[in-house]
Amino acid sequence: MIARLLRSEHVAGWLFVLPAVVLIGLFGIVPIGWSLLLSFQHNDLLTPPTWAGLDNYRLLNNDPVFRDSVRRTLVYTMLFVPISVAGSLAVAMLLHARIRFARFYRTAVFVPVATSTVATGIIFNWLLEPTYGVANYLLGEVGLGPYGFFQDPDQALYSIVAMTVWGWLGFDVIIFMAALQGIPNDLMEAAKLDGSGRWATFRRITLPLLSPATLFLIVWSTINALQVFDEIYVTTRGGPLQATTVLVYELFNQAFVFFHAGYAAAIAYVLFLATLVLSLVQLWIGRRSVYYTS
Amino acid sequence: MNRHSLRLPFSPRHLVLLPLSLVMLLPLAWMLITSIETLSETRHFPPHLIPAGIHWRNYPDALDAAPFGRFFLNSTIVTLASVAGNLLFCSLAGYAFARLRFFGRDVLFVALLATLMVPFQVTMIPTFLIVHDLGLVNSLGALILPNLVTPFGIFLLRQFFRTLPIELEEAARIDGCSRLGVLFRVVLPLSMPALATLGIVTFLWTWNDFLWPLIVMSSTNEYTVQLGLASFQGAHDTKWPLLMAGNMMALAPMLIVFVVAQRWIVQSLAATGVKG
Numbered sequence: 001m002i003a004r005l006l007r008s009e010h011v012a013g014w015l016f017v018l019p020a021v022v023l024i025g026l027f028g029i030v031p032i033g034w035s036l037l038l039s040f041q042h043n044d045l046l047t048p049p050t051w052a053g054l055d056n057y058r059l060l061n062n063d064p065v066f067r068d069s070v071r072r073t074l075v076y077t078m079l080f081v082p083i084s085v086a087g088s089l090a091v092a093m094l095l096h097a098r099i100r101f102a103r104f105y106r107t108a109v110f111v112p113v114a115t116s117t118v119a120t121g122i123i124f125n126w127l128l129e130p131t132y133g134v135a136n137y138l139l140g141e142v143g144l145g146p147y148g149f150f151q152d153p154d155q156a157l158y159s160i161v162a163m164t165v166w167g168w169l170g171f172d173v174i175i176f177m178a179a180l181q182g183i184p185n186d187l188m189e190a191a192k193l194d195g196s197g198r199w200a201t202f203r204r205i206t207l208p209l210l211s212p213a214t215l216f217l218i219v220w221s222t223i224n225a226l227q228v229f230d231e232i233y234v235t236t237r238g239g240p241l242q243a244t245t246v247l248v249y250e251l252f253n254q255a256f257v258f259f260h261a262g263y264a265a266a267i268a269y270v271l272f273l274a275t276l277v278l279s280l281v282q283l284w285i286g287r288r289s290v291y292y293t294s
Numbered sequence: 295m296n297r298h299s300l301r302l303p304f305s306p307r308h309l310v311l312l313p314l315s316l317v318m319l320l321p322l323a324w325m326l327i328t329s330i331e332t333l334s335e336t337r338h339f340p341p342h343l344i345p346a347g348i349h350w351r352n353y354p355d356a357l358d359a360a361p362f363g364r365f366f367l368n369s370t371i372v373t374l375a376s377v378a379g380n381l382l383f384c385s386l387a388g389y390a391f392a393r394l395r396f397f398g399r400d401v402l403f404v405a406l407l408a409t410l411m412v413p414f415q416v417t418m419i420p421t422f423l424i425v426h427d428l429g430l431v432n433s434l435g436a437l438i439l440p441n442l443v444t445p446f447g448i449f450l451l452r453q454f455f456r457t458l459p460i461e462l463e464e465a466a467r468i469d470g471c472s473r474l475g476v477l478f479r480v481v482l483p484l485s486m487p488a489l490a491t492l493g494i495v496t497f498l499w500t501w502n503d504f505l506w507p508l509i510v511m512s513s514t515n516e517y518t519v520q521l522g523l524a525s526f527q528g529a530h531d532t533k534w535p536l537l538m539a540g541n542m543m544a545l546a547p548m549l550i551v552f553v554v555a556q557r558w559i560v561q562s563l564a565a566t567g568v569k570g
Contacts, residue, residue, distance in 0.1 A: 011398025
């Protein structure tokens with residue numbers, strides 16, 4: 001009887017997926033609903049929670065700290081995404097050729113990918129140190145600065161952008177180079193034979209063929225930019241004067257520093273919604289302009 | 295533009311790539327240089343680009359100042375467990391979704407995939423509460439259990455399994471092989487590229503993870519390398535040589551692995567599109 005049951009495809013299928021279903025159910029699916037419930041509660045993670053209705057969301061709408069954190073997150077995203085995607089496209093185009101030192105160049109561009117966000121933050125703390133840092137020295141040699149970087153409220157967020165572009169550029173280049181390698185050579189040859197110049201070939205052949213990779217990177221980078229946290233925690237801790245308190249940093253503060261779990265859950269849902277809407281809009285715009293080969 | 299007026303003896307690409315490479319390497323090179331400088335050398339402007347001597351002491355000093363060995367052990371345990379768990383459980387689930395017909399399969403698959411869309415920050419607070427109720431806060435289990443299996447891994451392997459010729463599996467079944475036997479003896483040996491990709495990506499992601507360990511770990515003994523580094527920085531604020539020596543030790547294994555296995559890591563990242 002048991003042997004026959006085990007041979008049934010239904011039973012076998014469920015046994016195969018059981019560990020995944022239990023674990024993902026417990027740590028992936030249950031928390032989604034629970035988080036929504038939390039966002040309708042006053043909950044300090046210690047005393048019994050009380051029902052709050054839409055209070056947390058109403059509070060959010062009038063909280064200047066939250067609104068500023070949204071604004072900073074959007075500024076960060078609007079700088080990080082175009083710079084890292086366009087920059088990595090340019091670098092990938094340059095690297096996609098048989099030239100000397102290609103291996104060295106590739107390694108130099110890729111190696112920050114292996115550097116953790118925490119290590120990156122610590123290195124940049126020292127690099128961008130206002131008094132003794134090497135960045136101010138090198139920039140001074142070409143007549144710029146000195147800058148306060150992380151310690152100047154007007155420069156801190158831009159310094160975070162620079163640091164994270166350094167950390168993420170290599171990943172984007174990897175994706176673009178893989179896509180470039182997928183372009184059939186005869187297409188390029190044909191374009192050349194037809195007398196197409198380099199710029200025209202890039203505009204009319206390379207760029208359309210790279211559009212799926214570009215769309216993926218734009219969506220992916222936006223999601224990551226909206227969630228930036230590690231690098232900020234290790235460098236500016238949201239400061240100076242809250243200049244780098246982005247959305248997830250504020251969420252972390254509310255949840256695990258002030259223990260406003262309900263309020264933090266409401267922030268999390270705003271983040272969820274923003275991520276979803278932005279991704280869908282990008283994919284929708286992308287669908288009309290991306291060129292897929294069959 | 296006249297093509298013949300200006301001809302360099304080398305590709306003009308070098309004019310951009312060389313400075314760019316130096317800028318990309320500068321932060322890491324500067325970490326290495328600082329890690330062998332004395333404290334007083336770092337309190338000098340303009341900075342000493344070449345240190346007067348090699349001051350190795352920073353390394354043993356860093357080891358004395360924080361239990362880096364312990365951090366490494368913790369990170370290694372967590373990472374190995376997560377990689378092993380993902381390889382096993384994602385294979386099982388991925389195979390069932392790819393080949394077996396069972397009640398509720400498609401609904402279940404869509405539900406699992408949907409969780410990929412949800413940012414970790416959304417589930418973070420309840421996950422903390424669940425881990426707390428399980429009595430796992432401040433133990434390595436808190437880092438391992440939620441990461442043993444990922445929807446991403448299931449999806450990746452399912453897609454790969456579906457590209458394999460089903461005839462092989464059918465033949466093995468007819469020869470009396472069990473479903474589990476088919477998976478382990480026929481399917482998985484053919485799936486090494488996908489398994490390697492999943493292993494590498496899980497490794498990078500787990501090793502470099504920061505936010506979740508930050509939330510569930512509070513005692514230094516259970517810190518991972520990333521947590522240890524962050525707290526080490528907090529404790530030694532501006533002792534840059536010491537900090538850079540600690541950072542070097544924490545980064546070196548990963549950097550060596552990356553440079554040696556660059557081809558496979560790059561292929562894996564390109565195949566999946568995920569950085570840690």
